[in-house]
Amino acid sequence: MEFGPGIWGPIAATVLMLLGAIIGYLVLIISRRYIVPKPSSEKLKTYACGEELKPEEAHFDSEHFYSAVRRVFKPFYKYVQPKHSGILSTYLLWVVIGFFIVLIAVTLSLR
Amino acid sequence: MIFPHAPILAIVIPLFAAFLIPIISIIAKRFGAERMRGGWSPPWGINLSINGLNLLIALIIASIGSLVAIYSVVSMERDNGLDKYYTLLLLVIVGCMGVALTGDIFNLYVFFEIMSISAYALVAFRRNWGSIEAGIKYLIIGSLGTAFILLGIALAYGLVGSLNIADLTGKITEIGATQPLPVIIPLMLTLFIAGFGIKIAMVPMHAWLPDAYQAAPSAISALLAGATTAIGLYAMLRISYMLFGAVAIGTMFIILGLITMVAGGLMALVQQDLKRLLAYSGISQMGYVLLGVGFATAAGIQGGLFHLLNNAIYKVLLFMCAGAIIYRVGTSNMDKLGGLGKNMPITATLFIIGGLAISGVPPFNGFASKWMIYVAGIEAGQAITYASTAIAVIMSALTLAYFLKAINLIFLGQRPMHLREVKEAPPLMLFPMLILAVLCVVLGILPGLGIDLVQPAQSALGVI
Numbered sequence: 249m250e251f252g253p254g255i256w257g258p259i260a261a262t263v264l265m266l267l268g269a270i271i272g273y274l275v276l277i278i279s280r281r282y283i284v285p286k287p288s289s290e291k292l293k294t295y296a297c298g299e300e301l302k303p304e305e306a307h308f309d310s311e312h313f314y315s316a317v318r319r320v321f322k323p324f325y326k327y328v329q330p331k332h333s334g335i336l337s338t339y340l341l342w343v344v345i346g347f348f349i350v351l352i353a354v355t356l357s358l359r
Numbered sequence: 360m361i362f363p364h365a366p367i368l369a370i371v372i373p374l375f376a377a378f379l380i381p382i383i384s385i386i387a388k389r390f391g392a393e394r395m396r397g398g399w400s401p402p403w404g405i406n407l408s409i410n411g412l413n414l415l416i417a418l419i420i421a422s423i424g425s426l427v428a429i430y431s432v433v434s435m436e437r438d439n440g441l442d443k444y445y446t447l448l449l450l451v452i453v454g455c456m457g458v459a460l461t462g463d464i465f466n467l468y469v470f471f472e473i474m475s476i477s478a479y480a481l482v483a484f485r486r487n488w489g490s491i492e493a494g495i496k497y498l499i500i501g502s503l504g505t506a507f508i509l510l511g512i513a514l515a516y517g518l519v520g521s522l523n524i525a526d527l528t529g530k531i532t533e534i535g536a537t538q539p540l541p542v543i544i545p546l547m548l549t550l551f552i553a554g555f556g557i558k559i560a561m562v563p564m565h566a567w568l569p570d571a572y573q574a575a576p577s578a579i580s581a582l583l584a585g586a587t588t589a590i591g592l593y594a595m596l597r598i599s600y601m602l603f604g605a606v607a608i609g610t611m612f613i614i615l616g617l618i619t620m621v622a623g624g625l626m627a628l629v630q631q632d633l634k635r636l637l638a639y640s641g642i643s644q645m646g647y648v649l650l651g652v653g654f655a656t657a658a659g660i661q662g663g664l665f666h667l668l669n670n671a672i673y674k675v676l677l678f679m680c681a682g683a684i685i686y687r688v689g690t691s692n693m694d695k696l697g698g699l700g701k702n703m704p705i706t707a708t709l710f711i712i713g714g715l716a717i718s719g720v721p722p723f724n725g726f727a728s729k730w731m732i733y734v735a736g737i738e739a740g741q742a743i744t745y746a747s748t749a750i751a752v753i754m755s756a757l758t759l760a761y762f763l764k765a766i767n768l769i770f771l772g773q774r775p776m777h778l779r780e781v782k783e784a785p786p787l788m789l790f791p792m793l794i795l796a797v798l799c800v801v802l803g804i805l806p807g808l809g810i811d812l813v814q815p816a817q818s819a820l821g822v823i
Binding site for chain 1: 492495496499500503504507540544545546548549552553556557561562563564566567569570603608610611614615622625626628629630631693694721722727730757760761764768803804805806
């Protein structure tokens with residue numbers, strides 16, 4: 249696939265990516281042979297604000313993912329997300345609003 | 360076990376037999392055979408109309424229909440009423456095929472209704488509170504959409520007195536050349552775009568979709584995500600581009616595509632339920648397709664249609680993976696999952712392939728089609744196409760972000776005690792997933808195969 253002066257060769261790129269993965273894996277294996285981690289028992293404990301937790305009980309909640317992105321798009325999550333409430337009349341209102349948006353867009357496009 | 364699932368033979372055998380049609384066509388052409396019922400020739404008689412575009416769509420539907428039927432054998436084995444299930448599944452496929460292949464706009468509506476009504480029933484198939492509620496919402500909003508389409512057809516018939524799509528195209532093009540344009544034409548186009556827009560869950564008409572996909576059996580979520588959205592987009596493109604021309608309404612599709620892409624992606628980012636995440640990501644991906652076709656260039660439309668094909672492949676794969684997890688664990692709530700990569704390594708690998716493909720990571724198929732859309736956007740050379748391409752790239756990164764979240768929460772990390780005994784999905788569920796994953800890789804490494812499929816489709820839309 250060509251792109252201006254550039255080009256994307258999928259087969260060559262795939263071979264290079266596979267080679268990179270193999271080299272990375274080899275580096276990992278070799279480094280493990282020379283540097284053996286020796287964590288203390290304290291290091292392996294799950295930190296939960298002083299609370300004792302078994303590793304099986306520690307689970308990262310989906311709520312905590314990408315909180316920074318949520319802050320950036322705060323107005324969207326404040327005003328749009330709550331409208332996905334499951335209430336049919338709200339959904340129908342959205343369809344009506346969508347219809348008028350399309351009507352305006354079509355009228356402007358065909359003018 | 361096989362006997363209750365015997366109806367899948369009624370799906371699989373005809374669909375595989377469909378591959379014999381090219382041979383029959385060659386023979387028919389050689390002997391000059393033409394089948395005409397009642398002696399009515401088009402535009403008065405109802406006809407089938409085959410071109411590059413609807414062949415592509417028919418191929419998507421036949422392939423997905425076959426794979427979903429195979430997948431259903433195991434995924435639906437704990438359900439009752441399988442005779443009704445397979446009947447409805449067949450009706451969805453019949454409706455999709457009819458919409459794709461008919462040359463008559465009223466027949467298109469009839470087949471669209473067959474597909475839609477069967478889909479409403481399939482969403483409510485499990486008959487629990489959630490599925491019935493989602494089914495009724497889908498029914499009411501979907502019926503509003505099909506009412507829009509019917510009204511648009513009535514206006515078109517009132518304007519030119521024909522229901523044959525080719526005949527309509529010629530007559531409306533003639534009317535479109537006159538100035539001023541009749542007021543009825545923008546209204547007609549709006550009715551079509553809004554009607555089909557509901558089916559493809561174009562924002563802000565998308566809200567029914569996450570509820571429906573979450574409540575439906577996973578095989579049906581896969582079918583709806585792959586086949587019915589493809590059909591909705593096909594019908595929207597066929598009617599709007601063939602009747603009204605691509606250049607005039609391209610910018611509108613770019614704007615609607617951007618809104619759909621961004622809103623779907625941002626909503627997917629905050630989902631706890633895997634099927635809802637997949638539903639919102641599907642909405643976002645339809646935004647890419649709208650963006651590509653909205654560029655109204657040959658490269659853009661090829662990119663958009665290639666993305667439609669790819670989206671059907673990896674979206675079905677991802678919903679099937681979700682179904683495999685639900686089959687083994689009983690939930691798709693990601694906060695209740697974790698560490699399943701150890702128990703379900705094949706499902707995990709297939710999900711990762713699907714997730715990377717939908718995120719546009721090379722060398723998978725999603726990258727190839729997104730790349731084509733980006734290139735088309737830059738080559739179009741307008742401020743709006745530059746800006747929309749930049750937003751599409753950012754949204755692709757966001758897609759990767761929420762799929763990494765899903766991979767982490769489901770397959771990596773600590774495994775809860777109650778998931779220790781979970782087993783890998785049954786082979787008959789893995790088989791269609793494997794085929795789809797192989798397609799993700801093959802169409803990524805050899806994108807020429809996909810481009811060869813979509814080129815005739817782009818030519819059929821009449822955009823150079």
